Amino acid sequence: xxxxxxxxxxVVDTSVVFxxxxxxxxxxxxxxxxxxxxxxxxxxxxxxxELGALEIASVLRHLGVVExxxxxxxxxxxxxxxxxxxxxxxxxxxxxSASFAHRISIYDAMFLALxxxxxxxxxxxxxxxxGAIQPHVASIRII
Amino acid sequence: xxxxxxxxxxxPELVEQIDCAAAEQGLSRSGFIAEASSRYVAELRETSAxxxxxxxxxxxxxxxxxxxxxxxxxxxxxxxxRKDRERDGWDGVxx
Numbered sequence: 001x002x003x004x005x006x007x008x009x010x011v012v013d014t015s016v017v018f019x020x021x022x023x024x025x026x027x028x029x030x031x032x033x034x035x036x037x038x039x040x041x042x043x044x045x046x047x048x049x050e051l052g053a054l055e056i057a058s059v060l061r062h063l064g065v066v067e068x069x070x071x072x073x074x075x076x077x078x079x080x081x082x083x084x085x086x087x088x089x090x091x092x093x094x095x096x097s098a099s100f101a102h103r104i105s106i107y108d109a110m111f112l113a114l115x116x117x118x119x120x121x122x123x124x125x126x127x128x129x130x131g132a133i134q135p136h137v138a139s140i141r142i143i
Numbered sequence: 144x145x146x147x148x149x150x151x152x153x154x155p156e157l158v159e160q161i162d163c164a165a166a167e168q169g170l171s172r173s174g175f176i177a178e179a180s181s182r183y184v185a186e187l188r189e190t191s192a193x194x195x196x197x198x199x200x201x202x203x204x205x206x207x208x209x210x211x212x213x214x215x216x217x218x219x220x221x222x223x224x225r226k227d228r229e230r231d232g233w234d235g236v237x238x
Contacts, residue, residue: 018220021211040200079203107228
């Protein structure tokens with residue numbers, strides 16, 4: 001990461017990762033690539049709850065992708081150097097409170113709570129989960 | 144801490160600058176050179192780590208485009224993730 005100044009984080013939702021994998025005729029694809037480019041260049045650091053890696057694995061399982069290919073996807077995901085944040089007790093508590101407060105699932109709330117904790121934006125392609133979150137709660141960007 | 148004595152050859156102007164800066168920092172000439180060398184080594188390592196990080200991300204981006212072709216074009220990934228996340232019983236409707 002760039003030396004000197006404070007690191008600027010962006011929480012990246014799993015939906016954005018799949019958008020990048022598919023990279024085909026998608027709204028918001030340019031924004032997703034731009035996000036990744038900024039991460040690559042050290043302008044921002046993309047982060048996600050550890051849950052993000054599990055979600056990728058789970059979706060691939062549901063898709064019926066064979067093991068070697070699924071493992072390959074995970075390797076590529078890991079090479080993107082998205083920093084995965086552990087579900088500490090404090091984070092789970094914060095997420096649980098957020099899930100009640102904003103009427104979202106606990107899993108969605110893990111992403112929201114992380115953005116709140118680090119006072120950074122949350123970038124998602126899931127408007128159902130995060131579209132109704134008010135700006136004073138967290139900075140949400142739906143792409 | 145063990146120390147090694149080393150003989151290095153430096154231009155006189157640089158030695159003068161080192162002594163001047165060392166005096167400002169309250170360091171001996173040896174202490175100053177040790178500190179400066181240590182920082183330079185750390186900087187080189189950091190640069191190398193950054194270059195490696197960028198190289199890995201670039202390779203991952205290239206791989207992503209290839210791997211993505213293995214997924215169905217009409218794949219509703221948002222829906223698939225939603226299905227996973229709503230396993231906590233929350234379907235958007237308060238009970």
